[in-house]
Amino acid sequence: MALSQHMDVTAAGQRVDFSGFFFSWVRSHTGLWMCLVWIPVFLFAPAADIVAMIQDGQAPAWSTALAVVFLMGLAATFAGSVVPASHGRRGSGVQASLVLLAGLACAAMVSFSWVAPFALPAIACGVVLQMRHILPVIVVISLFAGTVVWLVGGGPAGAAGAAVLTFLAGLGNFVVHRLVAVIAELDAARSELARAAVYAERARFARDLHDLLGHTLSVIVVKAEATRRLASKDPDAAAGHAADIESISRDALTEVREVVSGYRSIRLGAELDAARKTLNDAGTTPEIRNEVVSLAGQAEGLLGWVVREGVTNVVRHSGADRCTIVARQDGAEAVVEVTDNGSGTPSGAPDPGSGWGLAGLRERAAALGGRLTASAYDGGFRLSVRVPIEARADDDGTVRR
Template identity: 45%
Template sequence: MAGMAAFSTQRNGACRPRGWRALAEGPLPALALAALVLVAPLASAGEAAPAWAVWAAAAVAGGSFVTALTSARRPWAVRRRIPQALVLLLAVVTVAATAAFPAGDWFTLYSLLAVAVAAVMPLRAAPALIAVTALAGGAMQAAVSGSWSDALWGTGVTSLLAGMTTYGFRRMAEVIADLARTRQQLAAAAVSAERLRFARDLHDLLGHTLSMVVVKAEAVRRLAPRDTAAAVRHASDIEAIGRQALTEVREAVTGYRDASLAFELDTARAALATAGIECVVEESGPALSPETDMLLSWVVREGVTNVVRHSGARRCRITVRRDVDPVLAEISDDGAGGDPAAASGSGLRGLRERLAAAGGRLRATSLPGGFVLAAEVPHAGVEAGP
């Protein structure tokens, strides 16, 4: 009966079994069960008149049972309700055969019908239909034989157990299929989240680092003709920045990179000074939790990178307020008002996603006399200072 239940689960999109499982869940179990159930009725074919009617009824019953279960695996057949129609045909043949051949042991067809109902009919309706099948079989046998004991134990209980056992296997198969689909969805979601994390980290790391390399390279080009020593120092900085970028990329790949707000503020001062932009840093308040500190370090990194690359500013102010709720980090400049592409680019989009995950928010405002990037993180992420 476990094989019978499998016919209904294949239409839900689960992978088709292979090898011996395909054999076990194919039409052979249905054929075997039909043959086993029809042995007793066919044994009385010689006693019935006419015998061809007995064989015809058995053929229609067995054929409708096997076809109903096998067609339940075909989406096109399910859409046309062919399996349900075949179960209805089996029910008609079962009632007609037990009424037309009372001397034969045709009441076993009710067990076959209960299995078909459990395997094919809608899950919510199947238990009630199984109970109706068992009651109908018991009532028919009681009417024919006059024995309620035989009707109850010979047909009613047997049909009920056959149907409910098949229904239980079907429900178990449905649950297993749902779990398999859920596992696949969770795996796909985990891969997508990891790709998004890596894309954000790679943009934030390389966007900032390459901007500093470009600024330093321009300084080398300007200073090389007249100040070789200064040009060499900037070239050494390029080498150090490149080595640091390699380390950060390796850490981003393994997912263990932790940014530091203090480090990013120092890096921002150096990058802005190299670009010829005056940098003013204002900090207040106690120390932050590692999570909040890391979030604000990403904000400072992205904001300063945009100032160097897009603003054309002469002055940049970085404000970090740890003593307010929510904690505030703001990068403003007196440049041309910011590049619209930068205000909606992947870097700021990644920052918004990071902050939103922590309950914070990001504002990017282009002004006539500059550009302001402000990030707010809930005060729950702040640790008390010493």
């Protein structure tokens, strides 16, 4: 994927974060918005009755005071149920608040014929209870509301209306609550995927740039040293090396552009030919055997990168005078081994096989279901990789064969 495409992904991720802010806020403040919405909706009619009782002046003072207590108790108990539960605190206190809320709703119906408060316990269930308990409890509360209305003289129509109102209020709130939660989770997941895509592209770019320029600059250094040595002794040979430096530099510029565009491709045969020439120029005797019959998918590119990185390490770190590169097929796997008779440990590396270049190769091999080993031995250093011949890696890193 091109770098510009991933910049678009970054911008898309920012837009996702902005568009999902509302749903994230609603999800993290469930108790607050439920109190702001449902308490006024379902307690408006009872509050209007209390105002009418006060203005009429004919109702006993104790009745008006009891109505106010019921109304404030309903609001306070509803808030005491949903606010702690929305923050994950579903302790016994929250459960007791839900029971008290149902009791207050029942008492309000019996004392003042208020049907609307029965919806509040059903609504609170969507936050207070666990998922598997919500629907059965809402059904029980709805049937209970209808039964209470029937017993106090509301008749079949009033009982059915109370049951339906309670059920729809509870179920509707539960659906909205879950929908908001799912949308918030999806927005968070999309943002995380966008960030992961940008990180993966940065890692690819860094890995390719290291593998590419590390090798190219090493070859340029070897050519420059040869040019310096031959400048006074053999001007024609020095000029040939200088021309090679110019050609390599131009090729490197083209390859860097390909890396930026995401279309860099490596061929095993070309890398083996380049390795032979590079090793000869560095004064290292090459022994190269290519026994690979055919390659498919992305296996050839991985083997080419291994040859390039292995030769770079031989030229820069090993001090070897002989290097052997073998590419062969072992059943359904392709194998490349790069061995030398040098010091056995790359210069500056705390452990054999460490370093960004080899780490990048391990990532490439893992993405294709292969495995890479790098270790010192008595006679030098060995770099080896095995990869399924038909392996391919999707954009998400999934290996296909």
